[in-house]
Amino acid sequence: MIKCKTSKAIGGMGHSVKRKEDARFIQGKGNYVDDVKLPGMLYMDIVRSPYAYAKIKSIDASKALEIPGVVAVVTGKDLEKYNLHWMPTLMSDTQMVLPTDTVMYQAQEVAAVIATSRYIARDGKEAVIVDYEPMTPLMDPHKSLDADAPLLRPDKKDQTNNHIWHWDVGDKEATDKAFDNAEVVVKQHMYIPRIHVASIETCGCVASYNKVENHLTMYMTTQAPHAIRTVIALVAGHVGLTEEKIRVISPDIGGGFGGKVPVYPGYVIAIAVSFLTGAPIKWIEDRSENLQADSFARDYHIDVEMAGTKDGKIQATRFKVLADHGYTDASANPSKFPTGLFSIGTGSYDYGTAFMEADAVYTNKPPGGVAYRCSFRVTEAVHAIERITDIFAKEIGKDPAQLRFENFIKKEDFPWKSPTGWEYDSGDYEAGLRKAMDAVEYEKLRAEQAEKRKEGKLMGIGISTFTEVVGAGPSKDFDILGIKMFDSAEIRVHPTGKAIARFGTKSQGQGHETTYAQIVAEELGIPYEHVQIEEGDTDTAPYGLGTYASRSTPTAGAAAAVAARKLRDKAKKIAAYLLEVSEEDLEWEPGKFFVKGAPDRAKTIQEIVFAAYTNHPPGMEAGFEATHYYDPPNLTFPSGAYICVVDIDNETFEIKVRRFVAIDDCGNIINPMIVQGQVHGGLTQGIAPAMYEELIYDEQGNILNGTFMDYLVPTAVESPNWETGHTITPSPHHPIGAKGVGESPTVGAPPAIANAIVDALSVYGVTHMDIPITPYKIWKKLKEMGKI
Amino acid sequence: MHEIKFKVNGVEQIASVESRLLLVHLIRENLSMTGTHIGCDTSSCGACTVLIDGKSAKACTILAVQANGKDITTVEGLATAEGLHPIQEGFKEAHALQCGFCTPGMMLRAVELLEKNPNPTEEEIRWGISGNLCRCTGYNNIVKAIQYAGAKIRGEEVPSTEPEFV
Numbered sequence: 001m002i003k004c005k006t007s008k009a010i011g012g013m014g015h016s017v018k019r020k021e022d023a024r025f026i027q028g029k030g031n032y033v034d035d036v037k038l039p040g041m042l043y044m045d046i047v048r049s050p051y052a053y054a055k056i057k058s059i060d061a062s063k064a065l066e067i068p069g070v071v072a073v074v075t076g077k078d079l080e081k082y083n084l085h086w087m088p089t090l091m092s093d094t095q096m097v098l099p100t101d102t103v104m105y106q107a108q109e110v111a112a113v114i115a116t117s118r119y120i121a122r123d124g125k126e127a128v129i130v131d132y133e134p135m136t137p138l139m140d141p142h143k144s145l146d147a148d149a150p151l152l153r154p155d156k157k158d159q160t161n162n163h164i165w166h167w168d169v170g171d172k173e174a175t176d177k178a179f180d181n182a183e184v185v186v187k188q189h190m191y192i193p194r195i196h197v198a199s200i201e202t203c204g205c206v207a208s209y210n211k212v213e214n215h216l217t218m219y220m221t222t223q224a225p226h227a228i229r230t231v232i233a234l235v236a237g238h239v240g241l242t243e244e245k246i247r248v249i250s251p252d253i254g255g256g257f258g259g260k261v262p263v264y265p266g267y268v269i270a271i272a273v274s275f276l277t278g279a280p281i282k283w284i285e286d287r288s289e290n291l292q293a294d295s296f297a298r299d300y301h302i303d304v305e306m307a308g309t310k311d312g313k314i315q316a317t318r319f320k321v322l323a324d325h326g327y328t329d330a331s332a333n334p335s336k337f338p339t340g341l342f343s344i345g346t347g348s349y350d351y352g353t354a355f356m357e358a359d360a361v362y363t364n365k366p367p368g369g370v371a372y373r374c375s376f377r378v379t380e381a382v383h384a385i386e387r388i389t390d391i392f393a394k395e396i397g398k399d400p401a402q403l404r405f406e407n408f409i410k411k412e413d414f415p416w417k418s419p420t421g422w423e424y425d426s427g428d429y430e431a432g433l434r435k436a437m438d439a440v441e442y443e444k445l446r447a448e449q450a451e452k453r454k455e456g457k458l459m460g461i462g463i464s465t466f467t468e469v470v471g472a473g474p475s476k477d478f479d480i481l482g483i484k485m486f487d488s489a490e491i492r493v494h495p496t497g498k499a500i501a502r503f504g505t506k507s508q509g510q511g512h513e514t515t516y517a518q519i520v521a522e523e524l525g526i527p528y529e530h531v532q533i534e535e536g537d538t539d540t541a542p543y544g545l546g547t548y549a550s551r552s553t554p555t556a557g558a559a560a561a562v563a564a565r566k567l568r569d570k571a572k573k574i575a576a577y578l579l580e581v582s583e584e585d586l587e588w589e590p591g592k593f594f595v596k597g598a599p600d601r602a603k604t605i606q607e608i609v610f611a612a613y614t615n616h617p618p619g620m621e622a623g624f625e626a627t628h629y630y631d632p633p634n635l636t637f638p639s640g641a642y643i644c645v646v647d648i649d650n651e652t653f654e655i656k657v658r659r660f661v662a663i664d665d666c667g668n669i670i671n672p673m674i675v676q677g678q679v680h681g682g683l684t685q686g687i688a689p690a691m692y693e694e695l696i697y698d699e700q701g702n703i704l705n706g707t708f709m710d711y712l713v714p715t716a717v718e719s720p721n722w723e724t725g726h727t728i729t730p731s732p733h734h735p736i737g738a739k740g741v742g743e744s745p746t747v748g749a750p751p752a753i754a755n756a757i758v759d760a761l762s763v764y765g766v767t768h769m770d771i772p773i774t775p776y777k778i779w780k781k782l783k784e785m786g787k788i
Numbered sequence: 789m790h791e792i793k794f795k796v797n798g799v800e801q802i803a804s805v806e807s808r809l810l811l812v813h814l815i816r817e818n819l820s821m822t823g824t825h826i827g828c829d830t831s832s833c834g835a836c837t838v839l840i841d842g843k844s845a846k847a848c849t850i851l852a853v854q855a856n857g858k859d860i861t862t863v864e865g866l867a868t869a870e871g872l873h874p875i876q877e878g879f880k881e882a883h884a885l886q887c888g889f890c891t892p893g894m895m896l897r898a899v900e901l902l903e904k905n906p907n908p909t910e911e912e913i914r915w916g917i918s919g920n921l922c923r924c925t926g927y928n929n930i931v932k933a934i935q936y937a938g939a940k941i942r943g944e945e946v947p948s949t950e951p952e953f954v
């Protein structure tokens with residue numbers, strides 16, 4: 001049970017209060033971007049390339065323009081006149097808004113059709129005739145650096161091949177030495193495939209430029225509205241659109257998971273067209289466009305090695321990554337982190353040394369590099385370390401749970417410096433794994449497995465004990481386009497004791513309207529129901545970097561607590577004045593200050609706030625509001641211990657997840673119901689890449705599964721009944737001791753599932769399989785091994 | 789253009805529509821009832837689910853003209869003067885929604901499911917909603933919400949919706 005400091009009526013931290021936002025969603029009154037309808041609004045549809053790599057010989061829009069209702073067709077050449085045909089990416093690369101001569105991936109935007117209705121815009125799109133001269137695309141990143149590979153980015157000065165960047169971290173010399181001297185070395189090549197976040201709402205916008213006011217209102221599916229406003233100002237400043245004239249509104253968002261962080265060409269075209277026509281422009285992409293052209297996630301080819309002793313002491317790891325970025329590096333990472341936070345890859349284990357390196361290359365695939373519900377490439381790292389740990393255990397003949405226990409960083413060793421430079425804040429890995437093992441009855445399962453094996457049945461048990469790194473981030477290291485990754489909260493309490501609080505983040509389903517209200521309730525004793533939360537309007541909310549990478553609670557949540565504490569200090573002064581005592585004589589309990597030893601002499605927070613407007617102490621500023629921009633001193637390091645049990649049919653190789661127990665440690669919990677909901681959802685997005693999802697391209701660059709018919713998002717049938725629990729190790733540096741949780745399960749689940757499947761198949765001598773692991777892949781592998 | 793007459797949430801409607809207009813666009817754009825959502829272009833996600841004469845249907849896969857003479861229920865028609873429909877209450881109580889985008893379609897699908905099978909097993913619920921995708925919740929709590937609504941409709945005591953931890 002979680003101990004609560006506040007009453008249920010106040011509903012502070014630890015209470016599973018029901019969500020405030022639900023009322024509108026269950027009654028069809030949400031306000032998503034496609035629900036926005038403005039007078040005179042025009043609709044935009046986008047002509048896309050059927051080829052992965054081709055020269056554009058000509059674009060003939062005449063037939064389209066003959067269709068009644070088609071207002072305009074916009075091409076790269078049109079945007080070129082305003083120098084808007086290219087835009088910068090977050091990683092200092094460049095991306096086409098619309099091409100002037102070459103297309104670089106299948107489904108790339110080629111032209112935009114503007115019309116008076118959705119249907120007519122689609123008619124217009126069908127009528128635009130583009131003459132292409134196809135070229136042979138470069139699809140295999142392993143061939144990107146071959147001497148005969150086409151130079152994909154001749155537009156970039158100094159670019160003589162398809163290499164984008166090299167990155168490394170750790171002590172190479174010490175690591176190589178540890179490997180040279182090790183008793184046991186295991187290696188594995190792993191591919192973490194390209195996948196797509198596929199939030200059920202696709203991306204879109206309504207760009208509404210008011211010529212008279214020279215003012216743009218941009219309704220947009222964005223996880224980071226403030227950053228977007230600054231980006232628009234930087235890109236469009238030269239045509240007179242400056243930051244005070246831009247208002248970005250991020251309405252209700254139907255799931256984000258990282259896919260709504262980037263700026264897509266469609267947004268920019270819509271703004272440009274609205275700017276030129278003065279009409280509001282709505283652009284809503286189809287699911288197929290979303291899957292085929294919006295930012296991908298993952299796509300890392302990893303060679304991972306582990307060195308250690310025969311009796312199971314892990315000594316070193318080495319990682320070598322080839323990152324396929326498509327035709328531009330449009331990753332959504334903090335500026336200084338080209339591989340995101342991949343360097344968390346030493347995991348939950350205490351060993352001396354590690355070395356990691358990565359090289360990124362161009363190919364003719366769509367750009368991206370977003371999270372898929374993960375903190376900047378943590379999932380790739382965790383998959384590699386958790387898989388290689390199992391491979392190591394197998395090699396030396398030790399139970400994988402035992403190997404983990406023997407190598408965990410100990411509870412008392414925190415804060416702990418990792419060989420790649422992190423300072424882990426806190427953790428109790430042993431407690432988590434014990435709890436998970438007790439919940440599944442691990443010993444019994446191993447006994448059952450031994451029996452099943454005698455009967456020729458395939459059963460596997462897989463463990464993953466991961467450490468996440470979230471809450472980006474401290475301003476000394478973390479920025480996006482130079483803007484430091486703080487986040488903010490502003491709390492205003494009205495005379496009657498009811499409040500509104502505004503934030504620089506933006507919920508996409510995480511439940512901020514409830515959890516932020518609970519933080520304010522916890523700190524000020526004002527019932528959570530009396531705290532209105534607002535986010536996503538850049539005209540009203542304080543500046544912040546948005547919601548992704550599980551950063552909202554670590555940053556904006558902390559800002560709320562600190563802002564509320566500033567108000568509590570003010571409340572204390574007012575209470576002392578009203579009760580005619582000195583501040584030192586007062587004591588706080590949630591909701592009121594009272595005189596020590598005389599609990600009857602008290603002032604409630606509501607009385608105090610009223611006085612702030614009606615009877616404030618002489619010399620004190622009237623009103624009751626506070627703002628805080630929180631710059632975290634460190635990241636937070638949530639962790640988890642997951643155990644998966646699978647049964648595999650030994651003829652069809654159908655995989656059934658019999659049980660999955662997830663013990664998460666996200667520090668102090670604001671709302672257990674919401675945390676559990678986040679874990680459930682994240683686990684389903686963990687089984688998805690482990691068993692179902694992968695974006696597949698053929699050699700010509702055609703995407704083979706670019707719709708929901710064949711890109712397999714798990715339904716309620718594929719998704720098992722998740723069993724969840726927690727341990728609580730508060731973050732020592734976070735004001736409320738919370739760590740963030742939204743992504744842990746997506747990060748931790750895939751290796752638990754893969755480890756379970758490989759464990760089941762180990763009877764055939766299988767030591768590794770790349771995800772997604774499907775019955776067909778198992779059949780194929782066993783066939784190749786000559787086992788069936 | 790075709791003249792069609794139909795009912796939405798009990799209210800008579802008349803519309804003049806192109807043959808190719810999809811029912812989902814008729815509802816969302818012509819009638820400005822935006823609770824019905826669109827999540828795909830291949831009839832795969834179920835975000836657009838409505839009830840047509842009580843049967844759940846994907847409104848992105850039906851032409852508006854096919855609605856002629858039909859009685860349509862959308863999410864806006866679930867609550868009555870007496871309050872929320874049991875399925876709405878179940879979704880809120882059991883925390884069966886996060887971003888809320890799949891929720892209207894998911895609830896309408898569940899309404900028909902419970903009508904046909906008032907006391908479904910977990911497995912029947914999971915198969916029953918397998919035409920509707922949710923990317924946020926992991927489905928555990930959607931199952932719970934439907935069980936809650938089922939109990940409520942049957943007049944039985946509703947199951948606890950407190951989160952259970954191992």
Ligand code: FES
Nearest residue numbers: 827828833834848
């Ligand atoms: S919108 Fe996806 S099934 Fe109708």
Ligand code: FES
Nearest residue numbers: 886890922923924
């Ligand atoms: S609640 Fe977001 S898709 Fe279901």
